[in-house]
Amino acid sequence: MLDTTSKIKGYCLITGASQGIGRAISYEWASRGVSIVAVAIDGASLKELKEEVESTYDVSCITLTKDLLNPDTPQEVFDWCMENNIDVQVLVNNVGLGSSGSFEDTSIAFDISLVKLNIFPMIQLTKLFLPVLKKFDKSYILNMSSLGSYRPIPYKALYTASKAFIYSFSKAISSELKEDSVQVSVSCPAGVYTNADTVRRIKVSGTIAKWTSLYADMVASSIVNGMLRGKDLIIPGKGAKLLKVLMMLMPENVNRWMVGRNMKRNRRAV
Numbered sequence: 001m002l003d004t005t006s007k008i009k010g011y012c013l014i015t016g017a018s019q020g021i022g023r024a025i026s027y028e029w030a031s032r033g034v035s036i037v038a039v040a041i042d043g044a045s046l047k048e049l050k051e052e053v054e055s056t057y058d059v060s061c062i063t064l065t066k067d068l069l070n071p072d073t074p075q076e077v078f079d080w081c082m083e084n085n086i087d088v089q090v091l092v093n094n095v096g097l098g099s100s101g102s103f104e105d106t107s108i109a110f111d112i113s114l115v116k117l118n119i120f121p122m123i124q125l126t127k128l129f130l131p132v133l134k135k136f137d138k139s140y141i142l143n144m145s146s147l148g149s150y151r152p153i154p155y156k157a158l159y160t161a162s163k164a165f166i167y168s169f170s171k172a173i174s175s176e177l178k179e180d181s182v183q184v185s186v187s188c189p190a191g192v193y194t195n196a197d198t199v200r201r202i203k204v205s206g207t208i209a210k211w212t213s214l215y216a217d218m219v220a221s222s223i224v225n226g227m228l229r230g231k232d233l234i235i236p237g238k239g240a241k242l243l244k245v246l247m248m249l250m251p252e253n254v255n256r257w258m259v260g261r262n263m264k265r266n267r268r269a270v
């Protein structure tokens with residue numbers, strides 16, 4: 001454990017904390033003595049998270065049952081924290097929706113939800129909590145992107161575009177906020193075994209996907225270590241790091257052709 005965590009007196013607010021990577025990041029911060037504000041929709045999963053965290057670690061875990069697709073939710077979360085004297089020192093913008101399939105096959109309602117959920121809560125929460133984060137000598141923001149942010153991926157068009165937005169936004173504000181001691185990190189994991197759909201997709205995606213994919217607890221540990229070490233980019237796992245280098249060495253159109261062919265084949269298998 002890095003000694004830095006002893007300096008974290010405020011709370012860690014995590015969106016999409018009831019399942020998957022968000023849940024694992026909640027445990028990871030709690031294991032380092034940081035109290036949690038967990039935001040998600042499913043009250044039963046959040047209750048279970050609270051019970052497990054508070055019975056295992058000497059921290060509190062506050063749960064807020066909220067739909068982040070509602071554009072008023074970030075303001076409500078912020079107001080609730082202000083009214084209850086909850087100072088957020090670590091903000092983890094994790095919530096996100098995945099997709100795979102041909103762009104023309106998804107409904108416009110789904111497409112809009114994906115863009116809304118992947119991008120707007122991050123912008124709103126970051127803007128709202130910045131004055132609070134700047135009160136601390138050192139504070140942290142983590143935005144959840146994906147290895148897919150580096151290259152356009154056919155059959156994941158909107159997903160990778162939304163993750164490229166998160167990557168670019170995070171890197172830019174990381175420079176803007178350097179002098180304010182707000183550490184902004186962006187994480188770009190490859191596949192992570194989380195919900196059933198993602199697990200199924202990883203399993204049919206061939207050797208490279210299996211070789212680079214990790215479990216959520218491994219990703220969470222890498223992310224929290226990276227944040228505390230002041231990294232602006234966190235790619236969990238050696239396999240994913242190597243894959244990123246190979247992707248960047250390959251001409252974009254060749255990479256897109258290869259990945260697109262693979263995605264098309266896998267689509268039939270899912």
Ligand SMILES: NC(=O)c1ccc[n+]([C@@H]2O[C@H](COP(=O)([O-])OP(=O)(O)OC[C@H]3O[C@@H](n4cnc5c(N)ncnc54)[C@H](OP(=O)(O)O)[C@@H]3O)[C@@H](O)[C@H]2O)c1
Nearest residue numbers: 016018019020021040041042067068069095096191192194
């Ligand atoms: N899994 C991967 O392979 C992978 C790889 C790279 C990046 N990522 C990114 O990592 C993040 C987490 O992915 P994951 O695989 O852990 O997802 P997950 O297992 O599906 O969990 C998503 C979390 O978000 C919550 N959520 C969903 N819609 C919500 C809404 N409208 N309002 C509030 N909370 C909502 C869910 O809980 P409720 O249902 O209770 O709301 C759940 O806690 C996403 O941004 C994803 O794009 C994932």
